[in-house]
Amino acid sequence: xxxxxxxxxxxxVSEAARKGQVFNPNTGAVQAEVMFSTxxxxxxxxxxxxxxxxxxxxxxxxxRARVMFAFKALVEKHMDELALLxxxxxxxxxxxxxxxIQRGLEVIEFACGIPHAxxxxxxxxAGPGIDVYSMRQPLGVVAGITPFNFPAxxxxxxxxxxxxxxxxxxxxxxxxxxxxxxxxxxxxxEAGAPEGVLNVVHGDKEAVDAILAHPEIRAISFVGxxxxxxxIYSHGTANxxxxxxxxxAKNHGVVLPDADLDQVVKDLVGAAYxxxxxxxxxxxVVVPVGKKTADNLRERLLPEIERLKVGISTDPEAQYxxxxxxxxxxxxxxxxxxxxxxxxxxxxxxxxFKLQGYEEGxxxxxxxxxxxxxxxxxxxxxxFGPVLQIVRAESFEEALALPSQHQYGNGVAIFTRNGxxxxxxxxxxxxxxxxxxxxxxxxxxxxTFGGWKRSAFxxxxxxxxxxxxxxxxxxxxxxxxxxxxxxxxxFVIPTMR
Numbered sequence: 219x220x221x222x223x224x225x226x227x228x229x230x231v232s233e234a235a236r237k238g239q240v241f242n243p244n245t246g247a248v249q250a251e252v253m254f255s256t257x258x259x260x261x262x263x264x265x266x267x268x269x270x271x272x273x274x275x276x277x278x279x280x281x282r283a284r285v286m287f288a289f290k291a292l293v294e295k296h297m298d299e300l301a302l303l304x305x306x307x308x309x310x311x312x313x314x315x316x317x318x319i320q321r322g323l324e325v326i327e328f329a330c331g332i333p334h335a336x337x338x339x340x341x342x343x344a345g346p347g348i349d350v351y352s353m354r355q356p357l358g359v360v361a362g363i364t365p366f367n368f369p370a371x372x373x374x375x376x377x378x379x380x381x382x383x384x385x386x387x388x389x390x391x392x393x394x395x396x397x398x399x400x401x402x403x404x405x406x407x408e409a410g411a412p413e414g415v416l417n418v419v420h421g422d423k424e425a426v427d428a429i430l431a432h433p434e435i436r437a438i439s440f441v442g443x444x445x446x447x448x449x450i451y452s453h454g455t456a457n458x459x460x461x462x463x464x465x466x467a468k469n470h471g472v473v474l475p476d477a478d479l480d481q482v483v484k485d486l487v488g489a490a491y492x493x494x495x496x497x498x499x500x501x502x503v504v505v506p507v508g509k510k511t512a513d514n515l516r517e518r519l520l521p522e523i524e525r526l527k528v529g530i531s532t533d534p535e536a537q538y539x540x541x542x543x544x545x546x547x548x549x550x551x552x553x554x555x556x557x558x559x560x561x562x563x564x565x566x567x568x569x570x571f572k573l574q575g576y577e578e579g580x581x582x583x584x585x586x587x588x589x590x591x592x593x594x595x596x597x598x599x600x601x602f603g604p605v606l607q608i609v610r611a612e613s614f615e616e617a618l619a620l621p622s623q624h625q626y627g628n629g630v631a632i633f634t635r636n637g638x639x640x641x642x643x644x645x646x647x648x649x650x651x652x653x654x655x656x657x658x659x660x661x662x663x664x665x666t667f668g669g670w671k672r673s674a675f676x677x678x679x680x681x682x683x684x685x686x687x688x689x690x691x692x693x694x695x696x697x698x699x700x701x702x703x704x705x706x707x708x709f710v711i712p713t714m715r
Contacts, residue, residue, distance in 0.1 A: 220250040222396050224259060224420060225403045227266035228413040233259050238393045238422070243309030243540035244530040246578030250307075252396050255421035260388070260428035263417040267359040267386035268434055270414030275356050275384040279333040282382050286330045288409035290323055296405065300398055304369055305531035307395035309540040309580065310493045312532060315370075322374030324663040325681045329382035335686045336383065348698045354690040356384030357436040357460070361429050363450065364399070365442045366392035366542050367496045367602075373399050375667070376439045377416055379685040381406075385437075389418045390429060394542050396420050430454050437689065439680065440464065441498070443600070444626070444672045451675035462676040462688055466600040467498045467628030467669065470621040471657060472643065473506045473515060474614070477633040481655075483518045485633070489657035490606040491526060491584050494538045496546075498673075499629050499651075499658045503590075503597070503607050505617045512610045516565070516588055519606075523566055523584050530576055540580040541603060547580045550603030554585050557596040557607075563588040568604060598625065614639065622648035628669030631657050650674065 222240065223230035234253035242249045253259075274282075293300065301315035310318070328335075338352035362376035369391060377387045391399035399418055406416045419425055429435060430453045437460040440450040444465030454461035471489070473482055489501035506512035529536025541547050551569045558564045568583030582604055590597050590607040597607060611617040621630045631653035632643045640654045650669035653659030661667055661682070668679030678688040 219248070222250050222252040222400065222420065224253055224255065224263070225400050225418040226259075226263045227417065228407045231259070231262070233262075238420075240307055240394065240396065241543060241580075242306055243542055243580040244306075244576055246544065246580060250397070252393055252420045254393070255390075255419040255425035255428065257424070257428040259419050259421075260425060260432060263388050263419050264359055264432055264434050266414035266417055267388055270412050271356075271358055271386045274386055274412055274415050277384070279336050279382075279384075282384065283330050283332050285406075285410045286326055286332070286378065286382055289406050289411075290326045290330065292405045292409055293319065293323055293326070293402070296401075300370065300401060302532070303401065304395065304398045305539070307397055308366065308369060309531055309542055310496070311529070311536050311539050312534070314493045314538075315531075318368050319370040321660070322368075322371035322378070325375050325685075326378045328663040328681065329378040332379075332382040332686075335683065336690070338692075344696070345698075347700070348696060350694065350696050352692050352694045354383070354686070355693055357689060357691055358385060359388065359434050360385045360437040360689060361388040361390065361435050361439070363390045363426060363429065363438065363440045363442070364392060366394040367493070367498070369395045369398045370402065372441050373402060375681050375685075377406075379681060380439075380689040381411065381415060383686060383689045385689055386414060387416050388429065388435065389416065390421065390425050391418065393420055393422060426450070427453075430457060430459075433457075435459060437461070438463075439688070447675050448672075460688065462678050462680065463674070464498070464668065464680065465673050465675065466626055467500075467673055468503060468597075468600055468624055468626045469499060469501050469629040469631070470503045470505050470609075470624070471501045471631045471633065472611075472617045472621075473504060473511055474632070474634040474636065474639060475508050475511045476635045477511075478635070479514055479518055482515065482633045483522050485657040486519065486606065487522045487526065489631075491523075491538055491604045494541045494582065495604040496541060496602055497658070499660050501631060501657050502601060502605060503609055505609050505611050505620055507611050507614060507617050509610070512608065516608060519586065520565065523586055523606075526584050528571065528573065528581055528583060530573070530579070538604065541582055542580065544580055546603070547582055550582050550601060550605065553596055553599075553601045553603070554605060557587050557590070557594065560594040560596060562590045562594060562596065562607070592620065600626065614643075618643060618647060622646075625671060626669070626673045627671035628673035629653065629659050631655075631659060
């Protein structure tokens with residue numbers, strides 16, 4: 219059976235006190251074993267990163283950018299290999315896997331411009347003969363803890379900018395689909411990064427706690443569920459680390475009566491069911507405004523959902539594949555049962571879906587609920603599967619209040635032809651990322667990604683200039699060059715008078 223090792227100091231490391239199983243979600247079979255880290259493993263990774271840091275930090279930004287350029291080219295060269303590997307462990311179809319990799323590469327492209335992004339500020343003549351300037355410097359050894367749903371994109375969001383800024387990195391990917399992160403680290407070494415600049419350790423809570431407690435790790439970025447995000451944030455900051463921790467989501471799509479329903483239906487089906495709903499920016503709640511809008515929307519949604527093709531990851535005609543694990547399949551199907559018990563109308567039930575020839579695969583059929591209310595547990599919590607819920611609203615104000623008052627505030631979308639309504643919605647809604655006729659409003663790489671409320675803990679978002687700020691610290695220099703001999707010492711704080 220294939221063994222997935224840690225990757226430390228540019229070498230595979232097989233140290234393991236325990237091992238985890240890696241499944242093929244299409245068949246339900248175990249395909250590999252992954253080593254689980256101990257604190258000793260994390261210590262070794264940090265030691266390698268700490269040794270590499272001084273030389274890498276001293277490498278000028280343009281040379282670091284060249285490594286990013288080379289890494290981007292290598293990932294593109296190996297795109298098919300990486301996508302197939304990703305799909306075999308995650309379950310998403312090949313097209314989604316390539317999209318996962320491509321969205322990560324867009325952040326790498328941004329990181330290629332790091333010499334410009336690291337430029338500081340300069341004020342000439344801030345006082346008599348005094349100039350003031352600032353510089354951005356790397357933090358040191360930093361870490362990222364990433365989820366199963368985007369095993370290529372989210373690691374590249376983190377390590378791309380962190381490494382380009384001059385830090386050295388410890389990546390702890392999900393133990394459910396760990397192979398692509400290791401392969402990315404190998405390609406980073408091939409691109410010219412020195413040994414120890416990017417290290418990968420596998421594991422569960424034991425590895426996470428070792429990262430949180432390690433005194434030499436200066437900053438941690440995390441993406442996952444909100445409860446764990448809060449745990450990471452509270453424990454990491456208590457240990458003196460800079461932390462950004464992105465949590466769960468319950469994104470809403472508000473549909474006004476003037477919206478183009480044909481386009482809305484296509485957008486909703488892709489946003490709710492694509493990648494089996496295993497996206498923090500999926501759109502699992504649709505809020506049609508008015509009974510007529512709701513009835514028309516439901517009538518048009520049903521045939522589109524019925525036409526969805528669920529298949530294995532390598533089926534080019536499949537629109538989504540299996541979910542990541544048997545446990546997650548059971549969790550999603552349990553939520554569907556809870557929704558029916560709570561009194562929501564189960565219009566289409568995806569439980570018990572079986573794919574011929576792949577009966578042991580972790581497949582869940584597309585499900586649709588109508589007449590969901592805010593008091594229902596299935597509305598309040600994140601299902602993270604191919605389940606779409608219709609929550610009917612009578613007015614614009616009621617529709618605006620739903621995402622604004624929800625515990626999560628990651629993303630939201632509004633569908634309308636009315637520019638004034640869209641502008642007001644975007645300005646007033648209490649959510650971090652807004653789409654206007656865009657169902658999955660993930661910002662481009664040179665902007666920044668981050669939600670509000672229980673969707674994010676910490677003050678700095680991911681990628682874009684916010685990412686550069688997170689992975690660097692600012693040093694400000696006040697300089698005066700006296701003429702001639704140095705005069706008497708001054709013990710007074712300099713002022714600008």
